[in-house]
Amino acid sequence: MSTPVIPRLHVTTRALADPGTLFGFADRTNPLMWMRDGAGIVGSGVALRLSTAGEDRITDLATQWQQIADTARVRDEVGLPGTGLVAFGTIAFSAVSSAESVLIVPRVIVGRSGEHAWITRVSLEGEPTVDADLLPARTPLGQSLTADLAEDPADAERHRDLVRTALARIQRGDVAKIVLARTVTGQLQADGDRRRLAADLAAAYPQCWTYAVDGMIGASPETLISVRDGSLSLRVLAGTAARGHGATEDRAAAETLIESRKDRDEHAFAVRSALAALAPHAAGLHGQDSPFTLRLPNLWHLATDISGRISDRASVLDLIQALHPTAAVGGTPTLAAIDLINELEPFDRGRYAGPTGWVDAHGNGDWAIALRGAQVDPDGHITAYAGGGIVAGSDPESEFRETGMKFRPIRDALS
Numbered sequence: 001m002s003t004p005v006i007p008r009l010h011v012t013t014r015a016l017a018d019p020g021t022l023f024g025f026a027d028r029t030n031p032l033m034w035m036r037d038g039a040g041i042v043g044s045g046v047a048l049r050l051s052t053a054g055e056d057r058i059t060d061l062a063t064q065w066q067q068i069a070d071t072a073r074v075r076d077e078v079g080l081p082g083t084g085l086v087a088f089g090t091i092a093f094s095a096v097s098s099a100e101s102v103l104i105v106p107r108v109i110v111g112r113s114g115e116h117a118w119i120t121r122v123s124l125e126g127e128p129t130v131d132a133d134l135l136p137a138r139t140p141l142g143q144s145l146t147a148d149l150a151e152d153p154a155d156a157e158r159h160r161d162l163v164r165t166a167l168a169r170i171q172r173g174d175v176a177k178i179v180l181a182r183t184v185t186g187q188l189q190a191d192g193d194r195r196r197l198a199a200d201l202a203a204a205y206p207q208c209w210t211y212a213v214d215g216m217i218g219a220s221p222e223t224l225i226s227v228r229d230g231s232l233s234l235r236v237l238a239g240t241a242a243r244g245h246g247a248t249e250d251r252a253a254a255e256t257l258i259e260s261r262k263d264r265d266e267h268a269f270a271v272r273s274a275l276a277a278l279a280p281h282a283a284g285l286h287g288q289d290s291p292f293t294l295r296l297p298n299l300w301h302l303a304t305d306i307s308g309r310i311s312d313r314a315s316v317l318d319l320i321q322a323l324h325p326t327a328a329v330g331g332t333p334t335l336a337a338i339d340l341i342n343e344l345e346p347f348d349r350g351r352y353a354g355p356t357g358w359v360d361a362h363g364n365g366d367w368a369i370a371l372r373g374a375q376v377d378p379d380g381h382i383t384a385y386a387g388g389g390i391v392a393g394s395d396p397e398s399e400f401r402e403t404g405m406k407f408r409p410i411r412d413a414l415s
């Protein structure tokens, strides 16, 4: 279902005096946001929505985006990442998902990065243009949202059973690693201000990417890929431990994690899958020999940062096509793990564990893996997702508890 006609966009970016916090510039019911540490972009309105699904969803969006970028008339007086023509995106995890994969170009983007702030206005060719300097009205955020994300009592046992089945399949040699997830659902106030959920996540998890695109809202610690003028970087995460109570216990938790053979194996699969996927597109790929422990408010992760130069002019969307799904959210070998996920998980992942982020006209962009988040439907129905990597040595009860820790960002923001 590709968008057949490629319209021509007129895009103007101008510098702004400090606009203050950005959340108020987004739409209440369908916010577009990408924020970390107070910097980022928020969008409102929709100038263009590209939508697709299926096996070729990422290349399909990449091809359409290239055509949009080639024909757009862009006046960018700021020239920073996130200025000029930009689309927000959220992409389904699976080729067989019924969820749409979309790129959305807003009517207005307000952004800030360090000392700089800007506004971008987008119109379709033939439409009257709006004065690019004009800031849209900022509306105050509504009250914090609440939802009872009910735990189905049968769910814990079902998840432990799935992990046991996965362990048997690992033992049999079908896969070496598989990531299994579960869901919790609830109902938000239908007319509630969805920006509030994103703002509360950003306040609690400032070091994560807070994303909100087409109802998919969360705060992800995992950078799938960032591209800037021929350079790439990413942060691979896999391997998790609970935070300890008090400084000594907390440090001990991190040390146990970094020494855990099972977690290091789980992490190594994810790093290897990312390096192998990037190798045809990159030179000088560089990562630490050994992972480091990343502290988040809700847990510890094993993390590896990787950087390199793009050797073949690949855009951020081309690199997403090469990377997705990494073994941090799929498994190893990839295809066998995806088949097993489709066989075992009793739900459609939708955009959970898929790529989410933004792309500009030059193929630059920042994309996270859509983790620690939820899909909010137009009627307020909310589905939150959390999973974990299963390798030989994984324990079903610990895996269930780990998913509980990963629900915390969304649960806390809605409590």
Ligand SMILES: C=C(O[C@H]1C=CC=C(C(=O)O)[C@@H]1O)C(=O)O
Pocket (backbone or CB within 6 Å): 179, 181, 222, 237, 238, 239, 240, 301, 327, 328, 329, 353, 371, 372, 385, 386, 387, 388, 389, 406
């Ligand atoms: C699959 C998820 O996390 C991934 C990212 C970091 C650590 C993970 C783990 O330790 O299992 C997972 O690979 C999730 O948050 O739903």
